[in-house]
Amino acid sequence: MITEAPYLPADVMSNITIIENNRVSLPCPVRGTPRPDVTWYRGDWQVRGHRVTSDGSLVLERARANDTAQYRCVAANVAGNVSHTVDLLVFGQ
Numbered sequence: 855m856i857t858e859a860p861y862l863p864a865d866v867m868s869n870i871t872i873i874e875n876n877r878v879s880l881p882c883p884v885r886g887t888p889r890p891d892v893t894w895y896r897g898d899w900q901v902r903g904h905r906v907t908s909d910g911s912l913v914l915e916r917a918r919a920n921d922t923a924q925y926r927c928v929a930a931n932v933a934g935n936v937s938h939t940v941d942l943l944v945f946g947q
Contacts, residue, residue: 859934860886871943878917880940882910882927890929890936897923919946 862884872878884890892910894901905913910929914921922944928937 857933858887860884860890860929860936862938869941874919874944874946875916878914880912880925882938884910884929886931888931890931892929895926917944919944
């Protein structure tokens with residue numbers, strides 16, 4: 855079986871600013887073989903209750919000002935792991 859450790863392109867967005875109540879997608883376009891499992895964290899806490907797309911992005915359907923934080927995706931498979939940090943700033947209306 856051929857394996858490839860997870861990796862991300864160099865140009866992945868790492869800072870996102872939006873206005874409250876808008877949908878936002880935090881990117882984690884990870885690649886690897888076998889397909890890596892992606893887990894998102896806000897600080898030290900695993901993010902739950904939000905959708906993770908097939909490309910690893912975390913989707914917040916209606917971002918709130920209190921969603922402002924640093925988020926980190928961790929992608930892992932049998933060959934290794936990689937992480938990416940996204941700073942989200944949500945302005946109140």
